[in-house]
Amino acid sequence: MEFFDNHKKLFGTALGLFVGLTIVVAIIPAIENQKNNAPLPNAMPLSAEAFAGKQIFIANGCVACHTQQVRNVEMDKVWGSRPGIAADYAGITRTDFWRNTATLMGTERTGPDLTNIGTRQPSSAWNLLHLYQPRAVVDKSIMPAYPWLFEIKNEVGKGEVEVIVPDAFRKGINGKIVAKKEALNLVAYLQSLKQTPLPDGKMPMDFLYKKEEKAITKTGGSIAKLPDGQQLYTQNCAGCHQPNGEGLKGAFPPLKGSPIVLGNDLEFYVNIIMRGYDARPEYAVMNAVGMDNNLTPEEVTAIINHEKTSWGNNAEKVSVEEVKKIIDFIKQTAKK
Amino acid sequence: MESKNIFSEGGIILTIILILIPVIVASIIVIAKAYATINLYFKRKELEKFNNYIKELTPEEIAKLEQRKRELEFSLSNKELSGETNPVDGKGLIENISPADSIRFVQQKKKGQPRPNIEPELTKLILWYLGCSVFWLLFGTTVGEYLGIKFVAPDADHLSWLSFGRLRPVHTNAVFWGWASLAMIGLAYYVIPRVSNVPIANIKTGYRSLVLINASVIIGSICLMAGINNGGGEYREYIFPVMALFGTGVIISLINFIKTISKRTTREIYVSNWYIISAMMFLLVIALVAYIPNWQNGLGETIVQGYYMHQGVGMWFMLFNLGLMYYFLPQQLNKPIYSYSLGILAFWAQIIFYTLIGTHHFIFSAIPWWLQTVAIVGSVGMVIPVVAGTTNFLLTFKGSWNKLSGSYTLPFYLIGIVFYFTGSLQGTAEAFRFTNLIWHFTDFTVAHSHLTMYGIISFMLWGFIYTIVPRLTGKEPPQITVGAHFWLALIGLLFYTFPLMYGSTLRGLMWIDGKPFIESVQLMFPFWLWRAIGGTLMWFSHILFAYNFYVMVKRKVEIIIPTSAIEILKAKKELENQTTTN
Structure with missing residues (x-):
C-alpha cells in the first residue's frame, strides 16, 4: 500500500494520532482544571517560613514516600476528614523559573500521608526530634534521619530551639543539638498542612467502599x-x-x-x-x-x-x- | 465490602493467574525432574535384583548367551562399498568437529554469526553507545541496590547527598535515560541502516547525541543529589535545562534516522522503523507536554504527571524495544516474523489505547472521575496490542524451539517476551478500581515497574546486545558468565518482586482494616529484606554483564596458534614475507 511505503505519510499519521489523543486526554483536561478551579476562600496561603520549608521538602525528595492526597475511599479516612478536591491544589503554581509546580500528591505511601499532618501532629518538639532521628520517637520507623538540618552548639542562642535527643541517639555528641533555620522552616511547612473545611462545612462527596458498621448495642455493658x-x-x-x-x-x-x-x-x-x-x-x-x-x-x-x-x-x-x-x-x- | 471475598474480584483473579503462569511452568519442570529421579531409583532396585540372578547362572546358560552374543555382534566390515583407499574431504565439508577433551560443564552454544559488512566507524559509534549504557546500568543499579539496603538499615549513612529521597530519582533516571535509552538508540543505529539497506546518514550526529544524553544524565544526577529537582513528579525530576539536553540528543538522532530512512533502497518501511521512529517522536511530544508550564497549575500538574510517567515507559521504552524485537527476533531465528499484519495492528492499537491510560496512577484522587474511567478502559484495551505482540513473537518462535537450548541469546528474548505478556497485563489488572484499593501506594507498584522495566526492557536489551556485539567485534563472551548473568538476573528479579507483591497485598488489606500505619511498616520488614536479597543478585548479574561486554570489546589482540590448514598456510606465508622484507 502506498500509505505504508511513504515515510512522511506514515510517520505523520502516527504523530498526528498521538498528538491528537494527547491533547484530548492530557492537555485539555489539564487546562480545564487549571481554569475552572480556585482555592477555597478560607484556605490559608503558606507563610514565608512554610514556603521555605516546602522547598526543603521538595529538595529532599520527601514525596518519594509521603503522599498528599486523601482519596474518596473509606480506608483514606484516617488521613483527613473529607476526600481531597481539585480546589485543594488550585492555589499551587509554578515554584520558580527553574522548577515546575509541586502539588506533591505522590504515588507511594511508604510513610504516612501528610495532607493533614499539621492537625494530626502539630507538636513542634515532636517534629524536630523526629526529623533529627525518627527512630528516637518511632522505634520501627524506616524514615531517613536528617541531621544536616541541625547543628551542634555549646550554647543555645536567643530565639534558637534546642532538640532534646535521648542518649542512645546522641553518641559522640557533646554540645547541644540546635535546629537550623531549615529544620524550623520544614516543621512550619508540616504544621501548615491542614485540610481546609469546605465553607459550608459539608462533605464534597462520600467516602466509597464503606466498612459495614458494627452494630453497638447499648444494653449489653459498654x-x-x-x-x-x-x-x-x-x-x-x-x-x-x-x-x-x-x-x-x-x-x-x-x-x-x-x-x-x-x-x-x-x-x-x-x-x-x-x-x-x-x-x-x-x-x-x-x-x-x-x-x-x-x-x-x-x-x-x-x-x-x-x-x-x-x-x-x-x-x-x-x-x-x-x-x-x-x-x-x-x-x-x-x-x- | 468487608464480607466480600477479595478473590471474587476480576483484577485479583487476573493477577493471580498471571503470577501462576511462570510458577506453573516451573512446577512442571520440577515435577518432571522428580519423576525422573524416582524412576531412576526404581530402576536401580530392579538392577540389584537382576544382578543377584546373574550370579546364579549355570554354565549351559552362559554358553547359550555367548553363542547369541556372537550372532548379535555380527557386522559388516564397513569397507564393502569404499574399498581400501583413504577418505578425502575434497570439498572441505568436515568442519567444526569439537573434540570431547574438555569437561562439558557449560554446554557449547551456537557461535555468533560472522561479522556483517558494517562500516568500522558505525561499529565504533554503536559500541560507544552500548559502553556508556553499560556504565549507567552499573551506576544506576548500584544506587538502587543501596536504596534497597536503606529499607533494611535506614541509618546506613547520614549524608544529605545520599539520603533516600534524593537518591531514589537518581536511580530511576539513570537506568531510564542512561542505561535503557542509550542502549536503545545505540541498537537503533544498527537496525535502521540495516533494514533501510543504506549507510547511516551522518555518523558525527550520533556522537553529538551521545554526548548530550550522557551530559544530561551526569548533570541531572548531580543536581538531584544536591537537592535540585523539578518538584517531585516521578521521572521528571530533572529540571528543564537538563532534560533539554536529553531532548536535543534525541531530536538530532531522530532527524538522522529519518534522513537515513528517506534514502532507503527498499520500497517498504520495515515495521521496526515504524516503532523506533514513532517512539522517538512521541518521546519529544511527551517531554514537551511535561515541561511546558502553561498547563501545570494545581491539578493540571497531576494530570500531566499521570500522562507523562506512563507514556514515558509505554511510548518510549516499550515501543522502541518492540521495534528492535521485530528486527532481532526473526533475524536470530533465521525466519521472517510470523505475521507482519499483527505487528501493524499492535502498533496502531498501542497508540490508541496506551495514550489514554496515564491517569490510572491517580484513581480515586481529585482528578475528574470521567478521566479516571477513560484510563481504566484504556488499560483494558491494552490487552489487544499485548496479546497481538506476544502471539506474534511466540508464533515466530514456533518450530524453532530447539534453537533455544543451543543459543545464549534467545533465552533473554524469551524471558523478555514472557514478561511482556505477564507484566503488561498485570498493569491492566492493577488499573481496576478495586485492585487500586489494595495495591495503590504500596510497593506493589515498585514490583510491577521492575517486572516490566527490568523483566521486559532490560532482558530484551541484553538479548540484543549479546546478539550484535560479537558480530561487530568478532569476539564472543564466555558462555559461562553469560549463563550466570541470565540466571542471576532472572532469579534475582523473582526474589525481588514476588515477596514485594505478597507483602504489599497484606499491607493494603491492613490499611483497609484500619490497622495503625506503623504496624503495616513492621509487616513489610521481611519482604523488604527479600527485596534487598533479590536486588543483590540482580546487581551481581550486572557486574557479570559488564565483564562480558568488556570481553566482547577489549582491544587486546589474542595470540592464536594456527590450527586449521588455512591458518597454517596463511601464517607460513606471513612469516616468509617477513623474512624476505627483512
Missing part, C-alpha cells in the same frame, strides 16, 4: 463493645508517649505510673486528651489530640482504659457514659 484501645493508642498516642508508655526523657512524659492516668480525676484526664496540655515546663506542649482527630467518646474511653491497665498500670476502668458526659461538656464550652 466495656466489651469498645473499639480496640491498644490500636487507638498506637495510632494517636504512641508517637510521643511510646509503645511502652514510658515517654521520652525531657520531651514527653511517661504514662506508666502517671498520677493522672492512675488517679480518679477523670474530668482532668479527659480534658488533657481532648484539649491538650501545657503546664509542665520540663516537657513539650501536648496538642489537642482528641479534638484534632475527632475522637469519639467510645474511642477516648478505650484509650483511657488501655492506659489504665497497661505496662503495669492497674487502675479501675471507666465507662463510656462518664467520658461522654465530660466530652459533651468540653464541646459545648469550646463552641462558646
Whole structure:
C-alpha cells in the first residue's frame, strides 16, 4: 500500500494520532482544571517560613514516600476528614523559573500521608526530634534521619530551639543539638498542612467502599463493645508517649505510673486528651489530640482504659457514659 | 465490602493467574525432574535384583548367551562399498568437529554469526553507545541496590547527598535515560541502516547525541543529589535545562534516522522503523507536554504527571524495544516474523489505547472521575496490542524451539517476551478500581515497574546486545558468565518482586482494616529484606554483564596458534614475507 511505503505519510499519521489523543486526554483536561478551579476562600496561603520549608521538602525528595492526597475511599479516612478536591491544589503554581509546580500528591505511601499532618501532629518538639532521628520517637520507623538540618552548639542562642535527643541517639555528641533555620522552616511547612473545611462545612462527596458498621448495642455493658484501645493508642498516642508508655526523657512524659492516668480525676484526664496540655515546663506542649482527630467518646474511653491497665498500670476502668458526659461538656464550652 | 471475598474480584483473579503462569511452568519442570529421579531409583532396585540372578547362572546358560552374543555382534566390515583407499574431504565439508577433551560443564552454544559488512566507524559509534549504557546500568543499579539496603538499615549513612529521597530519582533516571535509552538508540543505529539497506546518514550526529544524553544524565544526577529537582513528579525530576539536553540528543538522532530512512533502497518501511521512529517522536511530544508550564497549575500538574510517567515507559521504552524485537527476533531465528499484519495492528492499537491510560496512577484522587474511567478502559484495551505482540513473537518462535537450548541469546528474548505478556497485563489488572484499593501506594507498584522495566526492557536489551556485539567485534563472551548473568538476573528479579507483591497485598488489606500505619511498616520488614536479597543478585548479574561486554570489546589482540590448514598456510606465508622484507 502506498500509505505504508511513504515515510512522511506514515510517520505523520502516527504523530498526528498521538498528538491528537494527547491533547484530548492530557492537555485539555489539564487546562480545564487549571481554569475552572480556585482555592477555597478560607484556605490559608503558606507563610514565608512554610514556603521555605516546602522547598526543603521538595529538595529532599520527601514525596518519594509521603503522599498528599486523601482519596474518596473509606480506608483514606484516617488521613483527613473529607476526600481531597481539585480546589485543594488550585492555589499551587509554578515554584520558580527553574522548577515546575509541586502539588506533591505522590504515588507511594511508604510513610504516612501528610495532607493533614499539621492537625494530626502539630507538636513542634515532636517534629524536630523526629526529623533529627525518627527512630528516637518511632522505634520501627524506616524514615531517613536528617541531621544536616541541625547543628551542634555549646550554647543555645536567643530565639534558637534546642532538640532534646535521648542518649542512645546522641553518641559522640557533646554540645547541644540546635535546629537550623531549615529544620524550623520544614516543621512550619508540616504544621501548615491542614485540610481546609469546605465553607459550608459539608462533605464534597462520600467516602466509597464503606466498612459495614458494627452494630453497638447499648444494653449489653459498654466495656466489651469498645473499639480496640491498644490500636487507638498506637495510632494517636504512641508517637510521643511510646509503645511502652514510658515517654521520652525531657520531651514527653511517661504514662506508666502517671498520677493522672492512675488517679480518679477523670474530668482532668479527659480534658488533657481532648484539649491538650501545657503546664509542665520540663516537657513539650501536648496538642489537642482528641479534638484534632475527632475522637469519639467510645474511642477516648478505650484509650483511657488501655492506659489504665497497661505496662503495669492497674487502675479501675471507666465507662463510656462518664467520658461522654465530660466530652459533651468540653464541646459545648469550646463552641462558646 | 468487608464480607466480600477479595478473590471474587476480576483484577485479583487476573493477577493471580498471571503470577501462576511462570510458577506453573516451573512446577512442571520440577515435577518432571522428580519423576525422573524416582524412576531412576526404581530402576536401580530392579538392577540389584537382576544382578543377584546373574550370579546364579549355570554354565549351559552362559554358553547359550555367548553363542547369541556372537550372532548379535555380527557386522559388516564397513569397507564393502569404499574399498581400501583413504577418505578425502575434497570439498572441505568436515568442519567444526569439537573434540570431547574438555569437561562439558557449560554446554557449547551456537557461535555468533560472522561479522556483517558494517562500516568500522558505525561499529565504533554503536559500541560507544552500548559502553556508556553499560556504565549507567552499573551506576544506576548500584544506587538502587543501596536504596534497597536503606529499607533494611535506614541509618546506613547520614549524608544529605545520599539520603533516600534524593537518591531514589537518581536511580530511576539513570537506568531510564542512561542505561535503557542509550542502549536503545545505540541498537537503533544498527537496525535502521540495516533494514533501510543504506549507510547511516551522518555518523558525527550520533556522537553529538551521545554526548548530550550522557551530559544530561551526569548533570541531572548531580543536581538531584544536591537537592535540585523539578518538584517531585516521578521521572521528571530533572529540571528543564537538563532534560533539554536529553531532548536535543534525541531530536538530532531522530532527524538522522529519518534522513537515513528517506534514502532507503527498499520500497517498504520495515515495521521496526515504524516503532523506533514513532517512539522517538512521541518521546519529544511527551517531554514537551511535561515541561511546558502553561498547563501545570494545581491539578493540571497531576494530570500531566499521570500522562507523562506512563507514556514515558509505554511510548518510549516499550515501543522502541518492540521495534528492535521485530528486527532481532526473526533475524536470530533465521525466519521472517510470523505475521507482519499483527505487528501493524499492535502498533496502531498501542497508540490508541496506551495514550489514554496515564491517569490510572491517580484513581480515586481529585482528578475528574470521567478521566479516571477513560484510563481504566484504556488499560483494558491494552490487552489487544499485548496479546497481538506476544502471539506474534511466540508464533515466530514456533518450530524453532530447539534453537533455544543451543543459543545464549534467545533465552533473554524469551524471558523478555514472557514478561511482556505477564507484566503488561498485570498493569491492566492493577488499573481496576478495586485492585487500586489494595495495591495503590504500596510497593506493589515498585514490583510491577521492575517486572516490566527490568523483566521486559532490560532482558530484551541484553538479548540484543549479546546478539550484535560479537558480530561487530568478532569476539564472543564466555558462555559461562553469560549463563550466570541470565540466571542471576532472572532469579534475582523473582526474589525481588514476588515477596514485594505478597507483602504489599497484606499491607493494603491492613490499611483497609484500619490497622495503625506503623504496624503495616513492621509487616513489610521481611519482604523488604527479600527485596534487598533479590536486588543483590540482580546487581551481581550486572557486574557479570559488564565483564562480558568488556570481553566482547577489549582491544587486546589474542595470540592464536594456527590450527586449521588455512591458518597454517596463511601464517607460513606471513612469516616468509617477513623474512624476505627483512
